[in-house]
Amino acid sequence: MKGMTIIVKTISSWVKVLIVLFGIYIILFGHLTPGGGFAGGVILASSYLLIMLAFGREFVQKDLPLALDSKLDCLGALLFAMIAVLGLVLCDKIFFANFLYQEYLPGKAFDLISAGTIPLSNIAIGLKVGASLFLVIFLLSTFRRDTSVNR
């Protein structure tokens, strides 16, 4: 697929920056404002979906290969599990204990760096959800074309 017309390409190359920034904002400020890891991750995945629809599959494949995408997916899941296990090790043997807030870095409420492990968990979940949803979209789009060829 070569992509759509030059109007769509130009507009989407401007808009994609705003969408990525909005997704990162939603993820990073998840413990202060509405939003969080899941919504921000879906917004990041939809920015790559926009690029895929406008520029074609090969362009996205150069930018974010399938192998890198699945590695990001695994990295997000591993980070989230690591946070849980660190709570088990560092703080009173409680799985998912908020060890940063309770012992090391209390922070002030309503600051960006506060709430201990919650922003870190938001980042991990955002990475995981964004990568895995984009992987699903990519695989489904290729699969759909394959069935139509066989028929």
Add this chain to the structure above:
Amino acid sequence: MYIFYVLLIFIIIAAIIAIETKNLLSAVICIGALGFGASLMFLFLRAPDIAITQIVVEVLGLIILIRSTISRDLTFISGDKEFFGTVISIVIIFVIFLAGVKVFETMPDFGTAIFAQVSEGASQTYIKEGLQNTGAANIVSSVILDYRAYDTLGETTVLFTCIIGATVILRKKAKKLLEEPDL
């Protein structure tokens, strides 16, 4: 208050049209209208977290569904419905409706908080001590990532397992397709 009834009627009409129409594309568009009505309803119920997630997932799902329905040649459904299947589904829906009536009788009235009935529920603790216990200003994220983080781990595991299955099944075809020249 009336806005909820208007939105509910809108959602129900959209769902009925989505089931009954013969054109696949208009069914998909009706499902999109249903989801946006639901997200507006969450917004008026003062749940912006759920509204953001609903609207974003709706946009993503709508794009995928429209893309997969437009390029298929099978965009119209023809033929009548089976009599036996219709009867069975109506009976099942009626049973679920009766169970739902039983459940909704125990819930508090619309607009009253649940701790008017259960005064020492867990939600009271989250509201009163959430900021001191976790330090997060957004109480929803303090619940889903601190008090009930185990649930979030389960949700993440479900998503991870789905991705593993889809990747294992579809990856070879995707790789082969990428090597071939495309349209």
